[in-house]
Amino acid sequence: xxxxxxxxxxxxxxxxxxxxxxxxxxxxxxxxxxxxxxxxxxxxxxxxxxxxxxxxxxxxxxxxxxxxxxxxxxxxxxxxxxxxxxxxxxxxxxxxxxxxxxxxxxxxxxxxxxxxxxxxxxxxxxxx
Numbered sequence: 515x516x517x518x519x520x521x522x523x524x525x526x527x528x529x530x531x532x533x534x535x536x537x538x539x540x541x542x543x544x545x546x547x548x549x550x551x552x553x554x555x556x557x558x559x560x561x562x563x564x565x566x567x568x569x570x571x572x573x574x575x576x577x578x579x580x581x582x583x584x585x586x587x588x589x590x591x592x593x594x595x596x597x598x599x600x601x602x603x604x605x606x607x608x609x610x611x612x613x614x615x616x617x618x619x620x621x622x623x624x625x626x627x628x629x630x631x632x633x634x635x636x637x638x639x640x641x642x
Contacts, residue, residue, distance in 0.1 A: 515539055515554065522593040524552055524600070535559075535569060540603055550588065551603040560597055573599045 515537070519526040524541040527549070531538045536553045543550050559565035570590060577587040586602040 521552060521554070521596065521598060522591055524550065526552070530603075535565075535572065536599075541600075543600070549603045551585070551601045553599040553601065555597045557596065560595060566597060569597055569599075576601075 515521070515526050515529075517526055517528045521541070523544045525544055527540040527542060529537065530540050530551060536555050539552045539554065541550050541552045542548070555565065555569045559569075573587055573590045576584065585604055588600040588602070590597070590599050592598070
C-alpha cells in the first residue's frame with residue numbers, strides 16, 4: 515500500500531510500521547473525516563484460516579481493553595479479500611523506543627505486553 519491508495523472508505527496517507535501480523539498505515543476515514551490507523555493483514559496470510567483467526571482474536575482482545583495507553587479499535591473490515599483493523603491513530607514514539615529508554619534494552623521487557631494481551635484475550639473469550 516502507498517499514499518493515495520483506497521481500502522474500503524479509507525484513503526491511505528502513509529506507512530506507520532510493520533510487524534509479524536501486519537502492516538500499519540495512517541489513513542483518512544472518508545466518511546467520518548478523521549485520521550485513523552489501519553492494520554492490514556498481509557496478502558500472503560489473508561487466505562490462511564489460522565492467521566485470519568489469530569488476526570481476529572487480536573482485534574477482539576484489544577477491543578476488550580479500555581486504557582489511555584491502549585488504542586481504541588473501531589472495526590474489523592475486509593476489502594477485496596484484504597482483512598484490516600481500523601483503530602485510533604495515536605501520535606508518539608513506538609513502544610520499543612519507550613522500553614529502550616526506560617530499561618536500556620528491549621530484551622525480555624518487550625515481551626510482557628504480548629503476554630498480557632494474550633492472557634486478557636483468553637480470559638475475555640472464556641468469561642474469566
